Amino acid sequence: MFEFMRRLLSGYLFVPQSFNMKNYTELFPIIKKKLELHHGSHRLLHTLGVVDVAEQLAKIYNVDCEKAKIAALLHDATKHDDLLEQERNIKRYFGEDMLISWPKQLYHGFSAEIYAHEELGIDDSEILLAIRNHSVGRPDMSLLEKIIYVADYLEPTREFNSEKTRKIACQNIDRAVAIIAKSSLKYVSDKGYEIVPLSRQTLAYYEKYLEDNE
Ligand SMILES: [Fe+2]
Ligand SMILES: [Fe+2]
Numbered sequence: 001m002f003e004f005m006r007r008l009l010s011g012y013l014f015v016p017q018s019f020n021m022k023n024y025t026e027l028f029p030i031i032k033k034k035l036e037l038h039h040g041s042h043r044l045l046h047t048l049g050v051v052d053v054a055e056q057l058a059k060i061y062n063v064d065c066e067k068a069k070i071a072a073l074l075h076d077a078t079k080h081d082d083l084l085e086q087e088r089n090i091k092r093y094f095g096e097d098m099l100i101s102w103p104k105q106l107y108h109g110f111s112a113e114i115y116a117h118e119e120l121g122i123d124d125s126e127i128l129l130a131i132r133n134h135s136v137g138r139p140d141m142s143l144l145e146k147i148i149y150v151a152d153y154l155e156p157t158r159e160f161n162s163e164k165t166r167k168i169a170c171q172n173i174d175r176a177v178a179i180i181a182k183s184s185l186k187y188v189s190d191k192g193y194e195i196v197p198l199s200r201q202t203l204a205y206y207e208k209y210l211e212d213n214e
Contacts, residue, residue, distance in 0.1 A: 021121055024069045030120070031073050042157075047076055049155030050148070053166075057147045060170055064144075070122065071130040071148050078111040086111035093118075103194045109135050136198050137181060139205035146173050153180045160187075178206035179214055 035044040051072040058068035078086060086107045090098055093114045099107070113132040116122040130148040133141065137149045150169050153160050154176075160183065169176035181203040188195055 021123060024066055024073065027070060027073055027120060031077055034077060043076060043079060045157050046155060047073060049157050050075060050151045053151035053155045054147050057151060057169060057173065058144075061143050061147065061173060063147060067124065067127050067130075067144060068147055071127045071134075071144060072151060074112055074116045074120070074122070074127075075131050075134045075148055075152060076108060076112065078115050079108040081108070081111060083107060089114050101197055103196065106135050106196060109133065136184070136196050137177060137202035137206075138198055139201050141177070143173070146177050150176050150180060153184070172209065174206060175209040175211075178203070178209040181206055182210065182214070 031047070032044060035047060051069050054068040054072035055065050057063070058065045083104050087099065087104075090107060090110045094110065098110065102110075109132050113128050116131055117128060122128060126142055126144045129142065130145045133145050134148045134152050137145070141149065150173060152158075154166050154169060155161065160180075165176055165179050168179065181199065185195065185199055185203055188199070
């Protein structure tokens with residue numbers, strides 16, 4: 001029961017990083033092997049791009065670089081794992097109602113958090129939340145969450161990569177979040193994909209940072 005409550009409250013309580021937690025150098029070969037084995041070189045290249053951008057942003061915003069690199073390294077670790085297994089794990093870990101209104105392609109934020117916590121021993125709540133919320137964000141994100149959300153969108157191999165937004169991300173991360181939230185929502189809508197309520201809430205919270213022409 002305690003563990004379940006901790007997960008529910010983890011967005012609001014600080015859980016300190018464990019002294020036994022693996023560092024980036026120890027995690028890297030594990031994730032490299034998993035991504036290459038199951039997801040091919042593309043997923044690894046994307047992940048390394050996110051690590052790179054996240055590290056740059058962490059330096060700019062005085063965020064712990066090690067945490068940023070770990071969250072970036074793990075954010076898509078379960079992206080192409082079996083969906084039924086992801087669903088089972090999410091229901092077990094977060095409760096039966098967690099997946100209401102979530103399309104299958106977004107399960108991986110939750111399942112990667114579970115993988116990070118249960119398989120790799122990551123118990124830092126900021127890292128776990130940054131992994132969980134990397135796809136659609138949420139209102140009032142921590143700096144680390146914003147860094148991973150932005151880095152996932154702006155890393156060099158992504159089709160959305162934009163030099164202008166990259167510069168904005170280095171100057172005003174909230175404005176970059178707003179631009180990305182708006183652009184992502186338009187992309188999903190144009191494609192006719194299911195829109196997750198949380199993605200609208202993210203944009204509603206951050207759109208005050210947009211300028212008139214954005
Ligand atoms: Fe992802
Ligand atoms: Fe990603």
